[in-house]
Amino acid sequence: MLPVKYPLAFIVSAPGKVILHGEHSVVHGKTALAASLNIRTNITVKEGDSVDGKIILDLPNLDTKHAYTVLELNEIFLSNPPPLLKGSQCDFNLYNPELINTSKFIETLREYVLKSEKLQQLPFPQECALVAFLALYTGIFCSVNIQIQPFFIGVVSDLTLGSGCGSSASFSVCLAAAFIHYIRSKISLNSITHGNISKNGYKDMEMEIIDLTVFSAKEKELISRWALIGEKIMHGNPSGLDNATCTFGSVVKFRKGKEGQGAVLEHLSGTAKLKILLVDSGVRRDTARMLAKVSERLKCYPQVVQSTLDAMDGIAIAAAEILMLLGELDTEIGDTLKQQNSLHAKLEELVDMNQAFLNVLGVSHPSLDRICRTVSKCGFHAKLTGAGGGGYAFILLPPCSSQQTKVQQMKEQLERNGFVCTETELGSAGITVSNLI
Ligand SMILES: Nc1ncnc2c1ncn2[C@@H]1O[C@H](COP(=O)(O)OP(=O)(O)OP(=O)(O)O)[C@@H](O)[C@H]1O
Ligand SMILES: C[C@@](O)(CCO)CC(=O)[O-]
Incomplete structure (x- = not known):
């Protein structure tokens, strides 16, 4: 020591x-x-x-x-x-x-x-x-x-x-x-x-x-x-x-x-290294208020909100499994690109589904929805992260570098709309x- x-x-x-x-x-x-x-x-x-x-x-x-x-x-x-x-x-x-x-x-x-x-x-x-x-x-x-x-x-x-x-x-x-x-x-x-x-x-x-x-x-x-x-x-x-x-x-x-x-x-130590683009909606909000909003919706529409929460549970479990599978592929030699792309596409589908459910809970924001639409037009997938009501959205970036130009175009489009983008890697110490x- x-x-x-x-x-x-x-x-x-x-x-x-x-x-x-x-x-x-x-x-x-x-x-x-x-x-x-x-x-x-x-x-x-x-x-x-x-x-x-x-x-x-x-x-x-x-x-x-x-x-x-x-x-x-x-x-x-x-x-x-x-x-x-x-x-x-x-x-x-x-x-x-x-x-x-x-x-x-x-x-x-x-x-x-x-x-x-x-x-x-x-x-x-x-x-x-x-x-x-x-x-x-x-x-x-x-x-x-x-x-x-x-x-x-x-x-x-x-x-x-x-x-x-x-x-x-x-x-x-x-x-x-x-x-x-x-x-x-x-x-x-x-x-x-x-x-x-x-x-x-x-x-x-x-x-x-x-x-x-x-x-x-x-x-x-x-x-x-x-x-x-x-x-x-x-x-x-x-x-x-x-x-x-x-x-x-x-x-x-x-x-x-x-x-x-x-x-x-x-701890999912065997997952693939993920790169994301963080997009700041520029709207500040307070987490406690967003939590209260969901609780109110749950009280008002218990069946609808409970089923939504159950579906979100399924999404998180499915995404964790896919991330682990992607991690295993990383270490293999050979033609894994096709498998990698297909798993990545599934992760992107889950991102879209979850954003829709977060809208059902009432925690998105017009600015976040605008980010998601812009990203979708460029062929990518975004969801809010954290409490919502503003704050950040993220986009999963593709594992291979061949789509770098498309990523750059999307980033420029978002920035033209006034959003601040930060590219970063997940899983640091x-x-x-x-x-x-
Ligand atoms: N560097 C810091 N210095 C002082 N206070 C801080 C700092 N970082 C966070 N805080 C405290 O945390 C609060 C932010 O908490 P809040 O939960 O609203 O946002 P968040 O943690 O960024 O979002 P989320 O909980 O959705 O991830 C600030 O208002 C402040 O009280
Ligand atoms: C909204 C929430 O799920 C995440 C905030 O970062 C609140 C929490 O988990 O405590």
Whole structure:
């Protein structure tokens, strides 16, 4: 294990995500298929020698900078556990975020943020970001027996916020990873690699630190579980798909767990490398509102919407199978081009079908529909990705380069219509960490 040095300085980085199939239906218990993007959020943490003991949170994507003192956070947030759903302080520690009563916790933090900003109301994106920071800071640090030094924490994302590419999940995953890495680095610096690391009054826990240059599968699972709390702040009722995809990276098949059970997450490591064209509709929207819209439709037309959700489940499962088959073809030598094209054509059909179902759920937008029509006239296939109502659409790009001219023509057509296009590959690494000294 490479030793970390004092003062701590490191960068954590998490990808955004694209939902290939299953947005919205996944919230209602159906299968989803998602992949990480190679567009990322990075968080830099640098311990400082600030004499006034400040934690400086810099959020340039939101034009927001905020300073808390370590003392203020210690006194207000770290002296007690967050509100719990059941049990008491002695049942809680870093390893059980699910014990937290998130709605009560979020409400208290929102009140604090507004009070400390001396405002009746903050723009919602800023408010959510500050609440997410405080929730993860408090939840993750409160039970662990380490001393927090003043630090600078800067978040920079190359993702467009509020557009369906998982900026909120990527942000929450980075925050959770940064705080967990901070703890394991402190523990390693203090050579407490064995024994209880809980504060008095909290449930005992040990932390096994194997390698400070990567996150183990177990650590990733913990990061994803904490990031879900961040997602609840942004969306109210997230499925857990976005935080899982941004934590683990690659291509994932996901199904939300039934009441009290964990999610079923399958890493599809053998899938073909997929290239997509992301198209920004330029319309910003709010995920929570889109989720509420689908729930309202489900209440109003239960049979229609349930059958739609079931059909979407079938689409995600079929697409996952095709992706695996395409992956197997990749490694074979011989005349596989015809098979590859025919499987790709099936994937494209599924994209069209899913876009139609998303329209049934009421989550498309005239701009997204216009993108789909333009793309279709050029012989390609597009669907919205994420919560819809605006944000991004994606187009699966053909596996062979022979259609490059056609792709270029489609891109130019979209750009002439005012849409911004980004060509990217799916399946990049999940959460990573680099120690700066
Ligand atoms: N780099 C960032 N800095 C600060 N806050 C961020 C950052 N990225 C995301 N956020 C927070 O996440 C919110 C965006 O969440 P929202 O769910 O609406 O969009 P999304 O995650 O991009 O879309 P989707 O959930 O459909 O993939 C922002 O308003 C902000 O509160
Ligand atoms: C719309 C949704 O399915 C995806 C948002 O990226 C919400 C969720 O899964 O939490």
